[in-house]
Amino acid sequence: MNQDSEPEPEAARRDADAAESSRASRGWWDRNADEYQREHGGFLGDDRFVWGPEGLDEEEAGLLGPAERLAGRSVLEVGAGAAQCSRWLAARGARPVALDISHRQLRHALRIDGAAPAFPLVQADAGALPFADGSFDLACSAYGALPFVADPVRVLREVRRVLRPGGRWVFSVTHPVRWAFPDEPGTEGLTVTASYFDRTPYVEQDERGRAVYVEHHRTLGDRVRDLTAAGFRLVDLVEPEWPEWNRQEWGGWSPLRGRLIPGTAIFVCERDRRH
Numbered sequence: 001m002n003q004d005s006e007p008e009p010e011a012a013r014r015d016a017d018a019a020e021s022s023r024a025s026r027g028w029w030d031r032n033a034d035e036y037q038r039e040h041g042g043f044l045g046d047d048r049f050v051w052g053p054e055g056l057d058e059e060e061a062g063l064l065g066p067a068e069r070l071a072g073r074s075v076l077e078v079g080a081g082a083a084q085c086s087r088w089l090a091a092r093g094a095r096p097v098a099l100d101i102s103h104r105q106l107r108h109a110l111r112i113d114g115a116a117p118a119f120p121l122v123q124a125d126a127g128a129l130p131f132a133d134g135s136f137d138l139a140c141s142a143y144g145a146l147p148f149v150a151d152p153v154r155v156l157r158e159v160r161r162v163l164r165p166g167g168r169w170v171f172s173v174t175h176p177v178r179w180a181f182p183d184e185p186g187t188e189g190l191t192v193t194a195s196y197f198d199r200t201p202y203v204e205q206d207e208r209g210r211a212v213y214v215e216h217h218r219t220l221g222d223r224v225r226d227l228t229a230a231g232f233r234l235v236d237l238v239e240p241e242w243p244e245w246n247r248q249e250w251g252g253w254s255p256l257r258g259r260l261i262p263g264t265a266i267f268v269c270e271r272d273r274r275h
């Protein structure tokens, strides 16, 4: 720390409830949106739909269904950031709504689109979606919201509520196995140093003990049970492999680790018609 800067947050493992986690996420993403977009905006592209640092994109993967069938369909993007995925969807004739808790992230969508984006931008918490029941045909999220919330079932139930029966919900998160390893791109990130089974959140806190960044862990089994409890049917679990062409590091995601352990888990689900 130098004299002009804020004190460095302290990292801890402790509980953080839904309110504290949302408050921390909103503040952290507002403060860090500029740097995030500066650092990763080039890789993401303004109108690509990238599922994670491996670079798997929806154009290739078709996890929301064939691209030619997206036209006219309403899609909710949760934790949209600068809404790159929504822009890709809009270009295929879909009707996306981009939602994020961070005002500053959404400002970057305006920066890319100019004053009049082609789809609505909504600032809201994924745990309380401001939409009527059955408003959307599809929902998606590329690393948005779910890694950061204390009560994932609440978010999943909200997504289920706003989807039409049979509607598809596809979301990516850090692969749960990563929790056991240090978040480092080099060889130090290849040695297990923590328990995969320890669900205690990772919290960065300020000098008064207030959380400024929170990440929550769910095991793979937890995620499957959360989906079932919320009324979803799991259709597929995609673990993208690190492709030869991708030489880019993204935080703890790197070609070195990507060749050996999974970095991203993508859950492809459908709203259960029986609920």
Ligand SMILES: C[S@@+](CC[C@H](N)C(=O)[O-])C[C@H]1O[C@@H](n2cnc3c(N)ncnc32)[C@H](O)[C@@H]1O
Pocket: 022, 025, 026, 029, 044, 050, 078, 079, 080, 081, 082, 099, 100, 101, 102, 105, 124, 125, 126, 127, 141, 142, 143, 144, 145, 146, 148, 149
């Ligand atoms: C890793 S970024 C991903 C953004 C974008 N999907 C992308 O691929 O660049 C996570 C996003 O989730 C948003 N987020 C975190 N917690 C949220 C919550 N509770 N509700 C809605 N958005 C949230 C953050 O503001 C941030 O924009």
